[in-house]
Amino acid sequence: xxxxxxxxxxxxxxxxxxxxxxxxxxxxxxxxxxxxxxxxxxxxxxxxxxxxxxxxxxxxxxxxxxxxxxxxxxxxxxxxxxxxxxxxxxxxxxxxxxxxxxxxxxxxxxxxxxxxxxxxxxxxxxxxxxxxxxxxxxxxxxxxxxxxxxxxxxxxxxxxxxxxxxxxxxxxxxxxxxxxxxxxxxxxxxxxxxxxxxxxxxxxxxxxxxxxxxxxxxxxxxxxxxxxxxxxxx
Numbered sequence: 117x118x119x120x121x122x123x124x125x126x127x128x129x130x131x132x133x134x135x136x137x138x139x140x141x142x143x144x145x146x147x148x149x150x151x152x153x154x155x156x157x158x159x160x161x162x163x164x165x166x167x168x169x170x171x172x173x174x175x176x177x178x179x180x181x182x183x184x185x186x187x188x189x190x191x192x193x194x195x196x197x198x199x200x201x202x203x204x205x206x207x208x209x210x211x212x213x214x215x216x217x218x219x220x221x222x223x224x225x226x227x228x229x230x231x232x233x234x235x236x237x238x239x240x241x242x243x244x245x246x247x248x249x250x251x252x253x254x255x256x257x258x259x260x261x262x263x264x265x266x267x268x269x270x271x272x273x274x275x276x277x278x279x280x281x282x283x284x285x286x287x288x289x290x291x292x293x294x295x296x297x298x299x300x301x302x303x304x305x306x307x308x309x310x311x312x313x314x315x316x317x318x319x320x321x322x323x324x325x326x327x328x329x330x331x332x333x334x335x336x337x338x339x340x341x342x343x344x345x346x347x348x349x350x
Contacts, residue, residue, distance in 0.1 A: 119284060119286065121286055121322065124148060126242075127151055127154075128152070128191070129153075129232075131157075132157065133155035133156050133165070136310055137197055137313060138157075138195070141197060144311065154169050155169065157173070159172065171184065171188070175225070175227060175228060176220055181224075181227045181231045185232045191239065194244050198224055200216060201262040206260045218261075221265035225272070229244060236285050237283040240284065241284030246269060248270050251267075252266045273287060288320055288326055291330065292328075294306065295307060296309060316330055
């Protein structure tokens with residue numbers, strides 16, 4: 117496994133950093149003493165956080181991702197946070213919408229890993245953090261495309277962990293239930309504070325922890341994978 121990574125003095129890059137959990141990560145990184153934070157968004161003008169370096173980056177544009185990696189050579193912590201959630205049950209969701217979820221939630225982090233792995237290696241290994249979901253393991257029919265994309269991203273994250281171990285890169289998978297962001301607006305259930313999630317993840321990075329199960333429901337679902345599948349829906 118990759119070793120622990122000190123956030124203080126690090127140079128971090130956060131995708132989807134203009135709002136929600138991504139914005140919370142930029143704040144948490146600075147609070148923990150990161151030397152520099154690249155805050156990435158499709159439109160750099162929407163990045164409003166102070167003391168960050170705005171970067172225009174669409175993770176579905178793999179040429180742009182590769183160009184960013186060639187330019188931002190000091191990065192040693194990456195937070196793959198950019199995500200979308202398309203509404204729609206399996207038999208009715210438009211295929212182009214389902215493809216969009218896969219492009220952002222699965223292929224986006226994969227492209228980031230492929231392009232930035234050499235950068236992380238040259239800077240001592242560092243950390244690669246993939247923001248996943250409890251829906252990596254249990255689906256909700258109304259957002260089945262999102263769940264499928266997170267399941268794919270979880271599988272990819274586990275494979276990346278094995279491959280990047282040789283260069284001492286810590287790969288962290290983050291799973292949570294509902295986080296209080298624009299994505300969960302209108303959802304009537306308990307929601308976690310993005311700031312709390314970001315701080316918990318950075319503590320995990322500093323302690324060399326490879327998996328973050330943020331809330332009780334997420335821990336219950338993960339545990340139930342070893343038991344009867346009916347527990348997933350209880």
